[in-house]
Amino acid sequence: MTVASPNDFQESLQPQGWLRYFSFSLDHKVIGLQYLVTGFIFYFIGGALAGVIRAELASPISDFVGRETYNEVLTLHGTVMIFLWIVPVVNGGFGNYLIPFYVGARDMAFPRLNAVAFWMIPPAGILLIGSYFITGSAQSGWTAYPPLSITTPALGQVVWIVSVLLLGGSSIFGGINFIATILKLRRPGLKLMQLPMYCWAMLGTSILVVLSTPVLAGTLLLLSFDIVAHTGFFNPAMGGNVVVYQHLFWFYSHPAVYIMVLPAFGLVSEILPIHSRKPLFGYTTMVYSIMAIVVLGLVVWAHHMFTSGTPPWMRLFFTIATSFIAVPTGIKFFNWLATLWGGKLALNSAMLFSCAFIVNFVFGGITGVALAQVPFDIHVHDTYFVVGHFHYIVYGGTVFVIFASIYHWYPKFTGRMLNEDLGRLHFLLTFIGFNLCFAPQHWLGLNGMPRRVAEYDPSFTTLNQISSVGALLMAISSLPFLYNVLVSAFRGRVAGDNPWNALTPEWLTSSPPPVENWVGEAPLVEHPYGYGVPEDTLSVAAATGRDLWSGAGRR
Amino acid sequence: MPIPSALVTLLVGMALVLSGLWVGYNVNVLPLDASANAPVYDALFRVLFSIGTILFVGIVGLVLFSLVRFRRRAGDITDGQAIEGNLLLEIVWTAIPAIVVLFVGLYSYDIYERMGGMSSLNDHAAMHRMAPTETETMEASVGAGSAVSAPAARVWGGIGVAADDVNVLPVEVTAMQFAFIFHYPDGDITSGELHVPNGRPVELRMKANDVIHAFWVPQFRIKQDVIPGQPTVLTFTPTKSGSYPIVCAELCGPYHGGMRSTVVVHEPDAYDAWFEKNSPLAATVASASLTPTA
Ligand code: HEM
Ligand SMILES: [Cu+2]
Ligand SMILES: [Cu+2]
Numbered sequence: 001m002t003v004a005s006p007n008d009f010q011e012s013l014q015p016q017g018w019l020r021y022f023s024f025s026l027d028h029k030v031i032g033l034q035y036l037v038t039g040f041i042f043y044f045i046g047g048a049l050a051g052v053i054r055a056e057l058a059s060p061i062s063d064f065v066g067r068e069t070y071n072e073v074l075t076l077h078g079t080v081m082i083f084l085w086i087v088p089v090v091n092g093g094f095g096n097y098l099i100p101f102y103v104g105a106r107d108m109a110f111p112r113l114n115a116v117a118f119w120m121i122p123p124a125g126i127l128l129i130g131s132y133f134i135t136g137s138a139q140s141g142w143t144a145y146p147p148l149s150i151t152t153p154a155l156g157q158v159v160w161i162v163s164v165l166l167l168g169g170s171s172i173f174g175g176i177n178f179i180a181t182i183l184k185l186r187r188p189g190l191k192l193m194q195l196p197m198y199c200w201a202m203l204g205t206s207i208l209v210v211l212s213t214p215v216l217a218g219t220l221l222l223l224s225f226d227i228v229a230h231t232g233f234f235n236p237a238m239g240g241n242v243v244v245y246q247h248l249f250w251f252y253s254h255p256a257v258y259i260m261v262l263p264a265f266g267l268v269s270e271i272l273p274i275h276s277r278k279p280l281f282g283y284t285t286m287v288y289s290i291m292a293i294v295v296l297g298l299v300v301w302a303h304h305m306f307t308s309g310t311p312p313w314m315r316l317f318f319t320i321a322t323s324f325i326a327v328p329t330g331i332k333f334f335n336w337l338a339t340l341w342g343g344k345l346a347l348n349s350a351m352l353f354s355c356a357f358i359v360n361f362v363f364g365g366i367t368g369v370a371l372a373q374v375p376f377d378i379h380v381h382d383t384y385f386v387v388g389h390f391h392y393i394v395y396g397g398t399v400f401v402i403f404a405s406i407y408h409w410y411p412k413f414t415g416r417m418l419n420e421d422l423g424r425l426h427f428l429l430t431f432i433g434f435n436l437c438f439a440p441q442h443w444l445g446l447n448g449m450p451r452r453v454a455e456y457d458p459s460f461t462t463l464n465q466i467s468s469v470g471a472l473l474m475a476i477s478s479l480p481f482l483y484n485v486l487v488s489a490f491r492g493r494v495a496g497d498n499p500w501n502a503l504t505p506e507w508l509t510s511s512p513p514p515v516e517n518w519v520g521e522a523p524l525v526e527h528p529y530g531y532g533v534p535e536d537t538l539s540v541a542a543a544t545g546r547d548l549w550s551g552a553g554r555r
Numbered sequence: 556m557p558i559p560s561a562l563v564t565l566l567v568g569m570a571l572v573l574s575g576l577w578v579g580y581n582v583n584v585l586p587l588d589a590s591a592n593a594p595v596y597d598a599l600f601r602v603l604f605s606i607g608t609i610l611f612v613g614i615v616g617l618v619l620f621s622l623v624r625f626r627r628r629a630g631d632i633t634d635g636q637a638i639e640g641n642l643l644l645e646i647v648w649t650a651i652p653a654i655v656v657l658f659v660g661l662y663s664y665d666i667y668e669r670m671g672g673m674s675s676l677n678d679h680a681a682m683h684r685m686a687p688t689e690t691e692t693m694e695a696s697v698g699a700g701s702a703v704s705a706p707a708a709r710v711w712g713g714i715g716v717a718a719d720d721v722n723v724l725p726v727e728v729t730a731m732q733f734a735f736i737f738h739y740p741d742g743d744i745t746s747g748e749l750h751v752p753n754g755r756p757v758e759l760r761m762k763a764n765d766v767i768h769a770f771w772v773p774q775f776r777i778k779q780d781v782i783p784g785q786p787t788v789l790t791f792t793p794t795k796s797g798s799y800p801i802v803c804a805e806l807c808g809p810y811h812g813g814m815r816s817t818v819v820v821h822e823p824d825a826y827d828a829w830f831e832k833n834s835p836l837a838a839t840v841a842s843a844s845l846t847p848t849a
Contacts, residue, residue, distance in 0.1 A: 067812075071811075145805075236783040239784075241784070243785065277633075282639075282645055308712060309785045319663065327656065331652075342635050344635050345625050366611055367607075375599055378714075378777060382771075532636055
C-alpha cells in the first residue's frame, strides 16, 4: 500500500513552524494536537455551561436563567461534552498522535481524509454554539426525543442536527482511518498480538464507530424531515412511532459510551506499566475482553428504555446482556490491579490520575450494573441517580484518563516536562471536587429528584449546594492545570527523548518527534511491555494465585 | 512466628464480606416505602448495595495498599517483577463476576416478576378492561389530526395487573404540558390530584396529549413513561396512607421541573367519602362497571 507522505508536501504547500497547527496539515502528530487543543477549548466552554447549570441548581426555584435558556444550556452542555470533547480527544487526539507510532508507520493510512475529519469539527462546533446567539439553540436534551424535539423551536433543533451530523461524519472518517492503519500499515515483522493495548482499544472503538454512527445519522435525518418537511416518521399525530426513535438513537448512543471509554482503557494500559515498572498483566485476556465489550456493547441499548413502551421479554433480555458486560470489564480492572501489585510505583500525576480512574470507574460500574436491573432502574431512571452514574463513568473515568495522559505524553508533545507539584495539586482539587459534585446526586435521585429540571423540592437544597460547591472546586482545579501546560511549554525542564524509560515506539525518537517520526528505520518493538527484572525467585508457570496475592517472590 | 499471609488475606476477605453485608442491611437512603412493591424493591436494593460495597471497598483497598506498599522509594531505579500473567487468576476473576451477575440477574428477575412486571399486558382480561374507552378514542381521532391516535386496546408497556384480580380501581391518566389529569371512569370524576384507597390495587391507564412525560412516585418505587400514541399501564397497591409527590420524570419542555402533582392515599372509608362527594354519578356507582364515558 502506498502512503502519501507529509514530506511530499513539506516544501511546497505545508506551512512550517507554529503556523502548521492552523493549517490543513497532513502530519498525524499535528492533527492529533489540533484535535487535542480544540477539544480542550470546547471542554472549557462545556464546563462554563455546567457552571450555569450548577448555579441555577444552587436554589430550588428557577431564578438564575430563564426556563427555556436552562434547557438550551443543558442541551449544549451534553452535546459539547460528548461530541466535541470526549469523542474527538480520546479518539482523534491521542489516536492520531499515537497509533502511527505504535504500528511503526510514518503517518495514518489516509492523511488527507484525516485532515478533512479534523477540519469538520471547528465549523460544527461554531455552528452548534453560535446557534445559541443567532437562532436560539436546541432545547430537547442531547437525546432529542421526539415529539419534544419536533415541537420545540425548529431552527435551533435543525442546526443541532446538522452539527451532530458533521461531527458524526468526522468520527466515521476517523474510524475508517484507524482500522486501515492498524490492520494495513503495520511495520513488517510486527504481529497483531505484539501491538500496544491502545491499538486494540482503538480497533474495537473504530469498529463500533463504523457500525453504529451511520444509524444515528440516518435517525437524525429522519427527524429533520419530520421537523422541516412535516413527514411523520416519529410524529404520533401522523401515525409515527416515538419509541422507534429511541431504539435507533440508543443503538448508536450506548455504543457511544464505549466509544468514549474504550480508548481510555487503552491509554491507562499504556500508562500503568511504565510508571509501575512491570509488564501489563494478562495481555491476551485484555485483548479478548475488549472484543467482548465491543460485541456485547452492540446488544444492550434498550437498557435506556426500561420505562418506555418496551414489552417484558425485551426488558429481561437487555437486563441480562447489560449485566454480562460487567464480566469483560471486570477482567480488565483486575488485570490493572495485578499490574500495580508488586511494582515500583512512581506516585506522579499520571499515576495518581490513573489510579483515581480505577476507583471512580469501579464506582460507576457498580451503579451501572444496578441500573441494568429492570426493577431497580424503574425507580431511578431519568433521575439524578443516572446523572451521578454516568458522570462517574465519563468524568471520573475518561476525563481522569485524559488528564493522566496529558501528564504522561506532554514531554513527548513538547519536549518539556510538566511541573509535578502543580500536577499533584490539580489532581487533589479535581478528585475532591469531582466526588463532592457527583456523589450526592445518587442520593438525590433515589429520593425523588428527576434529571433535567431547573427547579426542585426545597428539601433537596443542601445536597444540591454541596454539589455546586464541588463543581466550583473542579473549575478552580483547572487553573493550576492551565498555568502548568502553558508555562511549561516554554519554561519546563527539558525532557529528553525518553524521560520515563519507556519501551513503546513513540519514546524511541526525539521529543518532539521529527516529521516522519523516526530518523531512519522505524524500530521493531516486539515486547512493548517488557519491563521488569526476570523472575529469579518465581517462575510464571509455577506461580499460583496465592503466591502472587500474598506477595511471595516480590523481591 | 509470623502470621502466614494466606491467613491474613482470608481474614481480611471475611471481614470485608461481613461488613459489606452489615452495611447493606443497615443502609437507609431510600424514601418511605408506601406501596406493596416498595419493600420488595428495597430488598433488592440492599442486596445490590451489599455486593457493591464489598466490591468497591475491596478494590479501593487494593489500590491504596499497592500505592503505599509498592511505592518507589527515593533512589530506587530498579524494575518490578516481570510477571506477565497467570491463567488461574484470570479464570478466577472471570468466573466470580460471572457468577455474581448471574445471581443478581436471576434475583432481580424474580423481584420484577413479584412486582407484576412479567404479567402479559395484552392478555384477554387486560384487553377487556382497556377496550371500551380506548376504541372510542381511536375512532374519534382518525382523520382529526389529534395527537392521540391509540390503536385499539393495545397496551405498549408498563407493569400490568394479575389477570384474575377483579378488585382493581381503574383510573385514566392524561399527561399534557404541564399537568397530569386523572379521570375515574367508575364515578366520572376528573381531578388534578390522584386519590386512592389504602390497600386496593390501582390500575393507571395512561396516555399523553403532546410529548412524552413520565409518571413517577418515589415512595411507590415505580415509574412509567406516558407516551403519545401508545397507551401504557401502571399498577400499584398503596400500603400507607398519606400524601406523596407525583413527579414528571421525562424532559417535556420549559416547565418540566414544575410538572408535579400529589397522590393522596386515604383509608378506605375516607376514600369512599371523597368519592361520594366528588362524583356526579355517585348514586349509580354500585352498578356502573365499565360504562363508556362521554
Ligand atoms: C462505559 C462508560 C459508560 C458511560 C459513558 C455511560 C453513560 C451513560 C449515560 C450518558 C446514561 C444516561 C442516558 C440518559 O438517560 O440520557 C447512562 C445510563 C445507563 N447506563 Fe451507563 N454509561 C457507561 C457505563 C455503563 C455500564 C458499565 C453499565 C452497566 C453494566 C451501564 C448501564 C447503564 C444503564 C442501565 C443506564 C440506564 C439508566 C437509566 O437511563 O435509567 N452504563 N449511562
Ligand atoms: Cu447504555
Ligand atoms: Cu412532563
